[in-house]
Amino acid sequence: MxxxxxxxxxxxxxxxxxxxxDLLDLVKEEPKNEPAKExxxxxxxxxxxxxxxxxxxxxxxxDFRVTHRFxxxxxxxxxxxxxxxxxxxxxxxxxxxxxxSFDYGITDKITIGIGRSKFREMNDASIKWRFLTQRENNKIxxxxxxxxxxGYTSMTTDNLYAxxxxxxxxxxHRVQYASQLLIARKFNNWFSLQIMPTxxxxxxxxxQVNTNNNKEDENGLLSVGIGGRLKLSxxxxxxxxxxxxxxxxQTNNPNAYYNPLGVGIEIETGGHVFHINYxxxxxxxxxxLLTSTxxxxxxxxxxxxxxxxxxxxx
Numbered sequence: 001m002x003x004x005x006x007x008x009x010x011x012x013x014x015x016x017x018x019x020x021x022d023l024l025d026l027v028k029e030e031p032k033n034e035p036a037k038e039x040x041x042x043x044x045x046x047x048x049x050x051x052x053x054x055x056x057x058x059x060x061x062x063d064f065r066v067t068h069r070f071x072x073x074x075x076x077x078x079x080x081x082x083x084x085x086x087x088x089x090x091x092x093x094x095x096x097x098x099x100x101s102f103d104y105g106i107t108d109k110i111t112i113g114i115g116r117s118k119f120r121e122m123n124d125a126s127i128k129w130r131f132l133t134q135r136e137n138n139k140i141x142x143x144x145x146x147x148x149x150x151g152y153t154s155m156t157t158d159n160l161y162a163x164x165x166x167x168x169x170x171x172x173h174r175v176q177y178a179s180q181l182l183i184a185r186k187f188n189n190w191f192s193l194q195i196m197p198t199x200x201x202x203x204x205x206x207x208q209v210n211t212n213n214n215k216e217d218e219n220g221l222l223s224v225g226i227g228g229r230l231k232l233s234x235x236x237x238x239x240x241x242x243x244x245x246x247x248x249x250q251t252n253n254p255n256a257y258y259n260p261l262g263v264g265i266e267i268e269t270g271g272h273v274f275h276i277n278y279x280x281x282x283x284x285x286x287x288x289l290l291t292s293t294x295x296x297x298x299x300x301x302x303x304x305x306x307x308x309x310x311x312x313x314x
Contacts, residue, residue, distance in 0.1 A: 035135070035139070036135040036136045036137050036139040036140075037135065037136050038133045038134070038135055038136075039133070039134040039135060039136060039143070039186050041186075042054060042055065042134070042143060042184050042185075042186040042192045042194075042229075043055045043184075043192060043194075043229050043239075044229070044237065044266055044268060044273050045063075045266070045273045045275075045309050046063060046065075046103065046111070046128070046309075047275075047307070048194070048227040048228070048229065048239050048240070048241045048262075049227070049239055049240060049241050049262030049263065049264050049275070049277045049279060049305075050241055050243070050260050050262045050279055050281050050284075050286075050289055051194075051196055051225050051227045051241040051243070051262075051286075052128065052147045052180060052182060052196075052286070053145075053182060053184060053194055053227065054130055054143045054144070054145040054182045054183075054184045054194065055130075056105060056108065056109055056110065056111040056128055056129075056130050056145070057103050057104060057105035057111045057311070058105045058108055058311075058313075059105045059106070059107050059108045060105060060313065060314045061104070061105045061311050061312065061313050061314065062102055062103065062104050062105075062311065062312045062314065063101075063102070063103040063104075063111075063113075063309055063310075063311050064101075064102055064309070064310045064311075064312065065099075065100070065101045065102075065103070065307060065308070065309045065310075066098075066099075066100055066307060066308050067097075067098070067099045067100075067101070067284050067305070067306075067307040068095065068097075068098050068305055068306055068307070069095060069096045069097040069098070069279070069281075069282065069283075069284060069303050069305045070091040070092055070094060070095055070096070070303050070304045070305065071088055071091035071092075071093070071094025071095065071096060071303060072085075072091050072094075072295060072300070072301045072302065072303060073085065073090045073091045073300060073301075073302050073303070073304065074090070074299075074300030074301070074302070075299060075300060075301055076299045076300050077299055081300070090304075091303060091304060092304070095118065096118075096119065096282040096283070096303060097117055097118050097119040097282060097283050097284045097288075098117070098118045099115055099116065099117040099118070099284040099285065100115065100116055101113055101114065101115030101116075102114055102115070103126075103128075109129065109130040109131070109133070110127070110128070110129050110130075111127070111128040111129075112125070112126065112127050112128075113125070113126045113127075113128075114126075115285070117151075117283070117284055117285050117288070119282065119283040119284065119285070119288050119292075120153045120155060120283075120288060121153050121154045121155045122151045122152070122153050122154075122176075122285055122288060123151065123152050123153075123154060124149050124150065124151040124152070124285055125149065125150055126147065126148065126149035126150075127146075127147070127148050127149075128145060128146070128147045129145065129146045130143060130144070130145040131144060131145070131146065132144040132145075134184075134185060134186060141185060142183055142184065142185050143183075143184045143185070143186075144181065144182070144183050144184075145181075145182040145184075146179075146180070146181060146182075147178075147179070147180040147181075147182055148177070148178065148179045148180070149177070149178045149285070149286060149287065150175065150176075150177050151175065151176045151177075151178075151285055151287055151288070152174050152175055153174045153176075154174075155174075157169055160173065160174065160204075163206055164206050164207070170204075172203050172204075173203055173204035174203070174204070175203045176200070176201065176202040176203065176287045176288075177200065177201045177202075177287060178198065178199070178200045178201075178285075178286040178287040178290075179198070179199050180196050180197065180198045180199075180286070181196070181197050182194060182196055183195050183196070189231065190230065190231035191228070191229070191230055191231070192228060192229045193226070193227075193228045194226070194227045194228065195224065195225065195226050196224065196225035196226070196227065196241075196243075197223075197224050198222070198223040198224065198225060198243070198286065198290065199220065199221070199222055199223075200220070200221040200223065200286070200287045200290050200291060201219055201220050201221075201287075202219050202287070202291065203219065205217050205218070205219055208249070209249075210248070210249050210250075210251070210252070210253045210254070211254055212252045212253065212254060213248060213251070213252065215248040215249045215251075216249060217249045218247075218249065221245060221246075221247055221290060221291055222245075222246045222247075223243050223244060223245045223246065223290050224243070224244055224246075225241055225242060225243040225244070226241065226242055227239070227240060227241030227242070228240060228241075229266070234268075235267060235268050235269070236265060236266065236267060236268075237265070237266040238263070238264075238265060238266075239263070239264050239265075239266050239275070239277070240261075240262065240263040240264070241261075241262050242259065242260070242261045242262075243259055243260050243289075243290060244259050245257070245259055245290060255294065256294050256296070257293065257294055258280055258293050258294065258295060258296050258297075259293070260279060260280060260281035260289055260290065260293045261279065261280060261281075261297060262277055262278070262279035262281065262305075263277060263278055263279075264276055264277025264278065264305075265277070272308060272309065272310055273308075273309045274306070274307075274308055274309075275305075275306055275307045275308075276304075276305075276306050277304075277305045277306070277307075278302050278303065278304060278305070279302070279303055279305060280293060280295040280296060280297050280301055280302055280303070281293045281295075281303075282294075282295065282303065
């Protein structure tokens with residue numbers, strides 16, 4: 001009898017334990033399908049060297065930025081190249097462009113900005129909208145951003161129309177535009193890459209012809225750029241960008257046009273991000289840079305540049 005009672009108690013305990021496990025399984029919540037996290041810090045600031053990137057200013061923050069381009073370090077086409085380089089302290093006595101700008105984050109993904117450049121006395125306004133953001137585990141493999149800017153030159157009318165049969169003055173002649181689609185991917189913690197289809201339009205251009213192929217300069221210019229960031233340490237990174245212009249007028253032009261190439265070092269120091277870079281581009285604003293680069297790395301016509309960025313929270 002005792003054996004039968006013991007057996008029944010053991011069987012009951014086993015069934016009770018099994019039933020409890022089944023009951024716990026029923027009341028357990030199904031794991032939530034949480035969305036993959038956004039990838040952040042594809043780039044450290046909002047520009048690579050010459051090029052914009054997909055980064056935007058955080059909501060209710062201001063990015064105050066000063067960007068400087070010195071003169072050419074050297075010019076091998078000059079008869080007294082070395083003396084001229086030494087006379088200008090290898091370009092440090094000159095500046096081809098200086099730009100001061102303020103960018104404000106309306107949201108975390110929409111930034112508006114204003115700026116003033118020395119080159120062609122250009123005043124500009126811009127908007128940047130990151131409408132697609134890369135997510136972890138390749139849920140969204142890329143970040144995509146639209147950038148647009150409009151520039152207005154305040155140079156004198158005589159300078160604006162210099163070298164032309166002066167047309168009827170028109171304020172619209174002072175305006176130029178740039179539109180870019182910025183497509184970037186952060187491959188890992190140390191390498192990011194971006195491509196940049198770009199279109200520039202100038203409302204007024206001087207009528208000029210490339211005598212080597214009889215192609216005229218045009219108001220519109222199509223270009224594509226590529227840029228990247230290679231992290232070297234916690235505080236240092238190598239950055240570079242390059243634009244290829246699809247312009248028959250610029251190709252093999254006797255006045256010499258070149259595609260802009262910029263390389264630099266990025267240094268992070270607390271609230272500041274400091275860039276030291278070299279480029280053959282004389283201008284900082286995109287619509288001026290792509291249409292006005294007539295210096296060559298091969299000829300030593302390289303300009304030292306730097307920019308300082310400081311963010312403020314409102």
